[in-house]
Structure formats: C-alpha cells, structure tokens
Amino acid sequence: MAFLIFLISALRYNVGWDYETYFEWAFNGLNSYMEMSMEPLSKGMLDIALYSGEPQTFFVMSSAVVVGLFSYSYIRCSPLPTLSILGFFCLPLLFLVSLAIVRQSMAAAVVFFALTVLEKRHISALVLLLLAGLLHYSAWIALLFWPFLRWFERPVSTTWYVAAMAIGPMISTILVGIIEPYLLLYSGHLEKDGTSGLQLILLYYLFAFLILYLRHCCATLPTRQLNFFMLGVVMLGTGGVINEVVGRLAYYFLPFAALLLPACIAKIKPHIYVRLLTLSTLGILLIMQIYIAGQNPEKDPYRPYQLYPGWISL
Structure with missing residues (x-):
C-alpha cells in the first residue's frame, strides 16, 4: 500500500497547487529571490533535478521522503500499520495536502519520524528536527516543544x-x-x-x-x-x-x-463491523476531499491522475 501511494505521488503530473511552480524551478532553476530565501536541503533537491535534466526527479525524491518516512513510522509504531497508512492516505490535511505544499510536507515527515521512531533516542531526534528546518523553516516550531518532551508522556x-x-x-x-x-x-x-x-x-x-x-x-x-x-x-x-x-x-x-x-x-466490538465502518468512513472522507477540490473554479488540484509525458516517452 505504501509503495502504491508513493507511485501516485511520485509520478503525478500537474497535481497539487504548487506543482507548476516546482516543475518550473526544477526545469529552469530558481529566481534570484528564491535562490536566497529557500531552505538549503530543498534547494539542493531542486538543483539535483535541474542538473539531471528531468524535472520530475524532484517529485520522485520528495515523495520518497514524505511517503517513505510516514509509512515507515506507521509500520514501526502502529498496532495496525495497514489501517494507519490508509488513514494517512484518506484523512484530510495528510497525504493529499502533501501534493500541494511539498517542502513543508517533507519537513513534517521528518518531524513525525523523529517524534515516533526515534522517540527514545533524544539526540538523534533533535538532529532530525534541526534538519527538518532545512527542508522548511517552519519545522523548527517543533523545537519549541523539545525541552518539554517529558511532559507529553x-x-x-x-x-x-x-x-x-x-x-x-x-x-x-x-x-x-x-x-x-x-x-x-x-x-x-x-x-x-x-x-x-x-x-x-x-x-x-x-x-x-x-x-x-x-x-x-x-x-x-x-x-x-x-x-x-x-x-x-x-x-x-x-x-x-x-x-x-x-x-x-x-x-x-x-x-x-x-x-x-x-x-x-x-x-x-463487534470488530468486523467496526472496522468495516472505519474503512467506509475513510473512503467517504477521501471522496469528499477530491469532490470539494474539484469545485474550485481556478484549478482542480487533484484532477484525474495524469502521468508525466516525459515518463511516457521513455
């Protein structure tokens, strides 16, 4: 399931509000303002895509970070990993929003990995929180809660x-x-x-x-x-x-x-009916998000899936 979600994200074409902007940066490079203001790790990923001559490389790398870290965290920390990954895919403001705000979603995946998989390894988690801010500066909001991690227990x-x-x-x-x-x-x-x-x-x-x-x-x-x-x-x-x-x-x-x-x-209980109801509710939430987004007169950010033409030509 995680690999399928990765493919949906990595091979998308013109899906997400900021897709065209990131594609332009990965194809022609950053303008002078973004060159100075963008976070170093995100800029480095765009540079890799630029030098590779294949702009879609950026979305493959960003999807690997987002889907890979979230999925691995759920597999390690959830009693029902499949349900957690499906919840990540269907719940609002999780997977679908990662198609729109790419850099912050990568940073969120790193923060989540640090707070779950590395929750007992405080120094390693702290290093990852610092690195997350190099993907999107807003991730350093998590550092404000670092001194109080014991309170969360x-x-x-x-x-x-x-x-x-x-x-x-x-x-x-x-x-x-x-x-x-x-x-x-x-x-x-x-x-x-x-x-x-x-x-x-x-x-x-x-x-x-x-x-x-x-x-x-x-x-x-x-x-x-x-x-x-x-x-x-x-x-x-x-x-x-x-x-x-x-x-x-x-x-x-x-x-x-x-x-x-x-x-x-x-x-x-009964378990079977509760789980069927949960799966149905998640499916309805996903459909509602896609439907509501499709009513936007400016752009449907989750319009029917299209494969990037460059991959078709290969």
Whole structure:
C-alpha cells in the first residue's frame, strides 16, 4: 500500500497547487529571490533535478521522503500499520495536502519520524528536527516543544483538552496583535481570513471529541501520541481561524491521528463491523476531499491522475 501511494505521488503530473511552480524551478532553476530565501536541503533537491535534466526527479525524491518516512513510522509504531497508512492516505490535511505544499510536507515527515521512531533516542531526534528546518523553516516550531518532551508522556484530563480547544480560537487574534510587530517579514501571512478552512477545523475538533469520548469509555490510547495529536488540533484551531497559512503549523502534529485510529477501534466490538465502518468512513472522507477540490473554479488540484509525458516517452 505504501509503495502504491508513493507511485501516485511520485509520478503525478500537474497535481497539487504548487506543482507548476516546482516543475518550473526544477526545469529552469530558481529566481534570484528564491535562490536566497529557500531552505538549503530543498534547494539542493531542486538543483539535483535541474542538473539531471528531468524535472520530475524532484517529485520522485520528495515523495520518497514524505511517503517513505510516514509509512515507515506507521509500520514501526502502529498496532495496525495497514489501517494507519490508509488513514494517512484518506484523512484530510495528510497525504493529499502533501501534493500541494511539498517542502513543508517533507519537513513534517521528518518531524513525525523523529517524534515516533526515534522517540527514545533524544539526540538523534533533535538532529532530525534541526534538519527538518532545512527542508522548511517552519519545522523548527517543533523545537519549541523539545525541552518539554517529558511532559507529553503525562496523561492530561479531558477537561484540559477541551478548555485548550475552546480558548485557542478565542485568543488567536490577541496573539497575532502581539507578535505581528516583531515578525514584519511574515506580516502578510498573519492577515486574518476567518473563513479559511473552518470546515476542516470543525472536522478535526469532532474527531478529537470522538477520540476523547472513546478514551473515556473503552479505548486505551498511547499518552504521548494523544498529547501530540491534541496539540495539533489546538494549533489548527488557534491558527486556522486566522488563515490557512498560519494553520499549517498544525500539520506537524495532525499525522498522529492515523496512529491513534487503530487504538481507538481496537477494543470496540463487534470488530468486523467496526472496522468495516472505519474503512467506509475513510473512503467517504477521501471522496469528499477530491469532490470539494474539484469545485474550485481556478484549478482542480487533484484532477484525474495524469502521468508525466516525459515518463511516457521513455
């Protein structure tokens, strides 16, 4: 399943909002502004594609990083790896968004690998978090939580989770007003757009409430994974009500949803019906995302799959 997802991502053609931009960079090189501002590792991958004479090489490499690291992390850390990988493929803001925001998705895959597979190897994980920022600078947000990793091993009451989810959107405007004068370079990203992504915020809030309910009733959830996921939900609610770009900081922690999914349904009976319902729900979520994206009048970012013509000619 992981290899199939990799092929879908690596061999796509003009799929994703930023595909044309990255293809142009990999074909003709970066302009002077991007040459100075782009992260070193991402720039190096584009240079490799440029020198190879095959722009699609960049998407093959980026897909190997994203799909490879996420899939390996799920295989190592999930009690039901196949379900976790399917969850990664179907859940909103996970796989499909990686087709659009390529550099940040690579950084998110490295962060997730560091926080899961390397969770007991603190120095190695720290090195990877630093490297993730060289793929996309926003990944260094994870470093803010590094000194408090031990806290993520501690159980948190449902009351505190719900309070954080409720307060986050309420204080986001105040936070922006405080930090915006000190982040002039990013002031454009802090412009408020209250209608951006509210449906996805509500969806993840509902998912979070469902997980908390199952934890209370019957499920035994890994504390560290639950805390990281809830951190992502709170960050999505806090930043997403400003605009979609700020809300993207949550993308580093939302992939824990696909790890929690098997733990949530493991003890719910009858098993066969619960798993069929889960698979059906994941399929519906995937179809809904593709359908909604197809209604965009500017561009359908997930339009029917097309193979890159250069590969056909080979």
